Amino acid sequence: MSDDTRLRDAQEARGDAGDHGLPGSDARLLCGADIAVASGASAPVAIQAAPVGPAVYAALDLGTNNCRLLIACPAGDGFRVVDSFSRIIRLGEGIAASGCISEDATERAIAALSICRDKIQSRQARRLRLIATEACRAASNADGFRARVAAATGIRLEVIDRETEAALAVIGCSPLLDQTGRGAILFDIGGGSTELVRIERAPHRGAPPRIKAWMSIPLGVVTLAEHFGGKDVTASSYARMVREVAQHVAPFAAEHGTELTDMHLLGTSGTVTTLAGVHLNLPRYDRRRIDGVWMNDADITATIGRLRGMSYQERVDNNCVSVERADLVLAGCAILDAIRQAFPLPRLRVADRGLREGMLVEMMREDGVLRGCR
Numbered sequence: 001m002s003d004d005t006r007l008r009d010a011q012e013a014r015g016d017a018g019d020h021g022l023p024g025s026d027a028r029l030l031c032g033a034d035i036a037v038a039s040g041a042s043a044p045v046a047i048q049a050a051p052v053g054p055a056v057y058a059a060l061d062l063g064t065n066n067c068r069l070l071i072a073c074p075a076g077d078g079f080r081v082v083d084s085f086s087r088i089i090r091l092g093e094g095i096a097a098s099g100c101i102s103e104d105a106t107e108r109a110i111a112a113l114s115i116c117r118d119k120i121q122s123r124q125a126r127r128l129r130l131i132a133t134e135a136c137r138a139a140s141n142a143d144g145f146r147a148r149v150a151a152a153t154g155i156r157l158e159v160i161d162r163e164t165e166a167a168l169a170v171i172g173c174s175p176l177l178d179q180t181g182r183g184a185i186l187f188d189i190g191g192g193s194t195e196l197v198r199i200e201r202a203p204h205r206g207a208p209p210r211i212k213a214w215m216s217i218p219l220g221v222v223t224l225a226e227h228f229g230g231k232d233v234t235a236s237s238y239a240r241m242v243r244e245v246a247q248h249v250a251p252f253a254a255e256h257g258t259e260l261t262d263m264h265l266l267g268t269s270g271t272v273t274t275l276a277g278v279h280l281n282l283p284r285y286d287r288r289r290i291d292g293v294w295m296n297d298a299d300i301t302a303t304i305g306r307l308r309g310m311s312y313q314e315r316v317d318n319n320c321v322s323v324e325r326a327d328l329v330l331a332g333c334a335i336l337d338a339i340r341q342a343f344p345l346p347r348l349r350v351a352d353r354g355l356r357e358g359m360l361v362e363m364m365r366e367d368g369v370l371r372g373c374r
Helices: 103-122 134-138 142-153 162-176 221-228 235-256 270-279 297-309 312-317 329-342 355-367
Strands: 027-030 057-062 066-075 078-088 127-132 183-189 194-201 209-217 263-268 294-296 347-351
Touching: 057 103, 057 355, 066 103, 066 355, 078 103, 078 355, 103 142, 127 355, 134 142, 162 183, 162 194, 162 209, 162 263, 162 347, 162 355, 183 270, 183 329, 194 235, 209 235, 221 235, 221 329, 235 329, 263 270, 263 329, 270 294, 270 297, 270 329, 270 347, 294 297, 297 329, 297 347
Parallel strands: 057 127, 183 263, 263 347
Antiparallel strands: 027 078, 057 066, 066 078, 183 194, 194 209, 294 347
């Protein structure tokens, strides 16, 4: 694949096929504008490792639900993806009840991370950032888990805080901001947490996007589905999920949910990419069709209605949902509906990108290897 993802372009974007396990060996991603961080946020510090030979960078994101890897080389004012990996491992399964990462989840994680290690070694990546998020923030045995991972795979995970997670999501997704608008409410629905960020542009031309405010709530698709049920979701249980999330979002919306003219929603998560695939009636998930696509409010409402009307087996049989997300997607829809109620914006742009792209751009900027992005 040789498609360019034009990150400064407000047209529909195209790129590699990373997050749903599709090949993405020759995609090129162009870097976006620098991000100005407000409200006390600071840029995360990357793990340092000097490039050897041709600069090859690797970014790994071990989340509550997914393990994702992206390996890339700088290419002008962007980067070319040379390898990628994504697998749903459900690391956070059962943490809400037990407080611990389970043995089964640990084994699934080690199996996936072993594949990531092999890819990193085979591509000779020397500049790395290898992060873990909410499951490793929440679990009482996270230190022991990380020690086992290091012993089994050689991968030493960096547990990042929620503020860093939000900042990286902004770096990865901000190039999909509508260039003619004044900003967006970005949301990242994870397995164990959800981040919300208000991004704004200064009125003068060429100004970088600015993080005006951010928040994180300890609710994601895994935690919500485990508490309320994800396979058989009734109208009542769905409404309870929406109310639960809305209570957490309300304080942030009260302070930062006004003056929304010329803004839009910008979503990064398996929930929104799945919604977009179902909305487009794709026979199978295709990142080139999804990343950067716009959905209006009526589209979102109709697609969520379609998913809520499906049985669990019908969701399993839908190739854009599949068995991996069939018991989680309605929990994600409930989170999205709570966000939509708090921020009633007419359009949503879907991003099949996020933390990994943010890490790659940040590392390459630090090294000064992205033309026009130093």
